[in-house]
Amino acid sequence: MTLEEKIAELKVGDKIKFEGQEYIVINRKRNKLDLKAGTLSRKISVEELIEKLKNLAKVEEVSQEEIAKIVGSEEEKEDPNRKTYKNYPYNFVFLGDKNKVERKPYSDSIGNNSGKLICSLVNKTPIFTNGKTKKIDVKDERNGKTYKHSLEDFLEDNGKYLVTSSSLKGEIRNIIEIITNSCIKNVESEKLNRKDFYTPLELVPEEFRPCKNIENLCFACRMFGSTGDQKSVEDENISCIGKVYFTDATIDKKKAKIVADYVPLKALGTPHPTFTRFYLKDRGSYKKEGSTIRGRKFYWHHRDKINGNENSLNSIRMKGKNESDKRKKFNASLKFLKPDNKFEFEVSFKNLTDEELGVLIYSLELEDNLLHKFGKAKAFGFGSSKITIEKFLLDSKDKYRSFTKTYDEGNKEKYLKIAKDKYLDENRKEIRELKAILNIVNDLDFSNSPFPDINWFSKNKDVYLAEILEKVK
Template identity: 25%
Template sequence: MPQGEDFWNPYRWVPVSKEKLTHEKPAYRHRWQGLSGRLDCTLEALTPFLIGSSKEPGRFIRSGLTNQPFIPGTSLKGLIRSLAELIGNAAIPFPNGRADPGHTLNNAATGSGTEWRLDIAARMFGYHNRGQVFAGLVRFTDGVLQDNKVKEIGPFTVVVGQPRPDSHKPFYPDEWRRKFYHHHVGAQKLVPAPSRITQTRTVRPLPPGTRFTFQVHFENLREEELDLLLYCLVLEENVTVTLSTAALGPDAQEPVTLTGPLRHKFGGCKPQGGGSVQITIDRMTLYADRADRYRGQATPPRIVEGEELKSELQRRTQAIAARQDDTMRHLRAMLIDSPDDPRRPIEYPSYDWFNDATKSSKPLKPTL
């Protein structure tokens, strides 16, 4: 939100760590080292939800086999990887992506041959750069719709486009940050395009309450890698965030304290209130020594669910949940899903606003 204005820009910025990236030798699948297993997960839409189709613009992507909406596993992987990069202090995976000098793709790996080392996100999710390839140790299946009778809602006419780093610098403070979008808590429809904005598109998302199930398969993970994966999936159920008067609107007289869970923002129409989702892990399957099956000594896997699963998730995520560094504090301020959040109305300003130098040159208010 620009200083002195009464609207909230749909996204804010979370600072990345300025500590040097750490690298470790990757664990290859054939060595059967570390932790292997499967996570059975559910994703539920909390606001209108859209994973766009390239064949039918504005509609949810559908399976060529069933003609039912589905979530590509690559989309789920991208959602979780981007969080793992931020929380785990790792490089981005794209050669031309927007990042500070410390987190570009070239920083994901060091050394060569037997001295080759990768950062934590590259080890978990994969690495590809200049002919060097590592497949990664975490794989996501497609998300399967749980109610084939669910119907799209809308149509909604929403704004097309967003500010650009080159021409709207106040909305892009510097490269040492990552973009996150505000939740529109309880939204049942998308924010329509204001009449003063003519560049629009029509979309038909799925309604809140829509559920998908998917699986996450992992192999040979270190303890800290599995802990990071679990945190990025389930986040935190109860956090407290205090917003300073500087971070609030021009009429704020005192700080505001929010409590609530952290939730993901995912898919299209995030600026218009879409894409708030909750991911839960319903069951965790941990495999015993994978080599035992070739020795004729196969040990049944350990199935963790119910209260035992709840305790295991809490134990494995508590170290990250206890962090109070700038990255985690600002991340919580953006992912908190609280009905008492005063940061609204959430909308893009008009094109005339951007063309007015006295307005568009105003710096953004801080996230906290």
């Protein structure tokens, strides 16, 4: 690789070492680079930089090892003595082996399996999906001020409570992305801070970034469809429809077990990807070359809330002597469903291959003791649910010759075996981590609170989020 080729690849955030200084590229415009080292800034043309580095290297052709000494820096090794913390409501599943990412052209007719899966979803912990919200006035007795507090209803339509099809699809797709080493979606593509050099998406290895066109799609995008790279020219064929379709999961309101009144919960909070000790690999930074996101985000199941009674919610209820103390501006009161409600939904599929169908079946039902998470308040233990395929129906070969026989019963085990043999290898770190965080059995205790107290972070600035299978130190 020539020095010219290496310099041509330089981008914002990369490092350059020459003349006794290590510079960071803070801007690049065609043939000119803006560099910075501490308070020292300078502009330099690509030609001038190449000439300086050639003189330094003494040769025009240099090896990768020699270039690494001049351009860029070695990735900082993880500190074996770092302090770690694990009892947090979420963690990240390893992205996977970037050398085993397989992308292929899209085809909507390559598989021979079409039909539908009739499924049930039973929530093992309280569950809540956002419906109507109304604001009420609450007076603070201490200062006399009045503020608005949110009362949130469970989502309903036509006399039924529902978990949306998009929520179901998103959860199942997340599972499939891990199992099949697919790309990762919904990573922020804008800088979180104007002083950052990189966006979160730029810290995703290139092999796992979202698919851009239908000639080069990962397993999940071939199955669920892709919007492609929206910045591409208009005449490029960059998007494709999916081959799997979900209905909403519904339950008749008259049959549902729901709390009698709105329950005031503690403030839920929001994601904080700027908290690099948790969101990025050890010592990562949005300013540092070689930094990488930790993986795909999942929430732990709370053992104390699985099929638990009302007392299991004490750790997340807002405390107060009366309702005005419990209902604040910063929290909300929810009317959620109690455990053990049975929702029903269907998954239709068209032209899936045997392995695609097997992966879909596995990702829906999972294994014993493994549960999904749906809805709001996952950090509080809500939404842990078990999906069961009640009926597996394949389009009948006589579908267009008979008015009575539309479907044939399918054999789940046949397709599951194909998926498990190819994708569920326990030697894969991401598979072990996925099964661990989806398991109702874990060594975490959220019975007091899902989050550390407010002073924990300021007192533990040198503590990192432990990996899912890591023993804390």
